[in-house]
Amino acid sequence: xxxxxxxxxxxxxxxxxxxxxxxxxxxxxxxxxxxxxxxxxxxxxxxxxxxxxxxxxxxxxxxxxxxxxxxxxxxxxxxxxxxxxxxxxxxxxxxxxxxxxxxxxxxxxxxxxxxxxxxxxxxxxxxxxxxxxxxxxxxxxx
Amino acid sequence: xxxxxxxxxxxxxxxxxxxxxxxxxxxxxxxxxxxxxxxxxxxxxxxxxxxxxxxxxxxxxxxxxxxxxxxxxxxxxxxxxxxxxxxxxxxxxxxx
Numbered sequence: 001x002x003x004x005x006x007x008x009x010x011x012x013x014x015x016x017x018x019x020x021x022x023x024x025x026x027x028x029x030x031x032x033x034x035x036x037x038x039x040x041x042x043x044x045x046x047x048x049x050x051x052x053x054x055x056x057x058x059x060x061x062x063x064x065x066x067x068x069x070x071x072x073x074x075x076x077x078x079x080x081x082x083x084x085x086x087x088x089x090x091x092x093x094x095x096x097x098x099x100x101x102x103x104x105x106x107x108x109x110x111x112x113x114x115x116x117x118x119x120x121x122x123x124x125x126x127x128x129x130x131x132x133x134x135x136x137x138x139x140x141x142x
Numbered sequence: 143x144x145x146x147x148x149x150x151x152x153x154x155x156x157x158x159x160x161x162x163x164x165x166x167x168x169x170x171x172x173x174x175x176x177x178x179x180x181x182x183x184x185x186x187x188x189x190x191x192x193x194x195x196x197x198x199x200x201x202x203x204x205x206x207x208x209x210x211x212x213x214x215x216x217x218x219x220x221x222x223x224x225x226x227x228x229x230x231x232x233x234x235x236x237x238x
Contacts, residue, residue, distance in 0.1 A: 079213035
C-alpha cells in the first residue's frame with residue numbers, strides 16, 4: 001500500500017502539569033465541596049471517592065485538566081471552567097477525556113482527532129501529560 | 143464570618159488587607175518576598191498558579207459571602223489586589 005494515501009496524525013500540541021499533593025489536599029480539606037464542585041464533575045468525584053487515597057486521584061485529574069488546557073492553548077481571558085474537561089477511565093482503566101463548552105469549541109476549531117493522556121502520582125506529586133493530534137490526509141494539514 | 147458591612151472607601155483598605163494577608167500566608171510565605179503592591183500581577187510575578195486561583199476564589203467567596211461564576215475567573219477581576227477589591231465590591235453590590 002502506498003503510504004502517501006494513508007491518513008496521518010499531526011501533532012497539534014502537548015501539555016504537562018504537576019500538582020503538589022500536600023497543598024492540594026490542604027485546599028480540599030479547608031474549602032471542601034465549594035472547591036471540589038468547581039473543578040470536578042459528579043462522575044469524577046464518584047470515581048475518586050472510591051479510592052483509598054482520593055486526594056492523589058483528584059490531584060491527578062486536576063493535573064490532566066490543566067495539561068489538556070495547555071495542549072489546547074486555552075487561556076483564561078474567557079473565564080475558567082475546569083468541568084469542561086472531564087477525565088474518565090475506560091473499563092481497562094485507561095484515562096480519556098470528554099470535552100464540553102469552551103474546551104470543545106476550541107477542539108472543534110482545531111479539528112482535533114485525538115487527545116492522549118498519561119498520568120501518574122505518588123505521595124508527593126501528581127502529574128499528567130496530554131498529547132493532541134489532528135488527522136491530516138496524505139500528511140498535509142487541512 | 144461574612145463581610146456584611148456597607149462597603150465604602152474605608153472598607154477598600156479592609157478588603158485589600160484581608161486578601162493581601164491570604165496571598166502572603168498561602169503563596170508568599172518563605173519566598174523571600176516582603177512586599178506586594180496593589181498593581182502587581184499575580185501571574186506575571188508567578189505568585190499564583192492554577193491551584194492558587196481556586197484557593198483564592200474559594201477564600202474570597204467564603205470571606206465576603208459572594209458567589210463567583212466561572213465566567214468571572216478572568217485576569218481583569220483577579221490578577222492583582224487593585225483588580226480584586228473593586229470586583230468584590232461589585233459582587234457585594236449586586237448581591238443585595
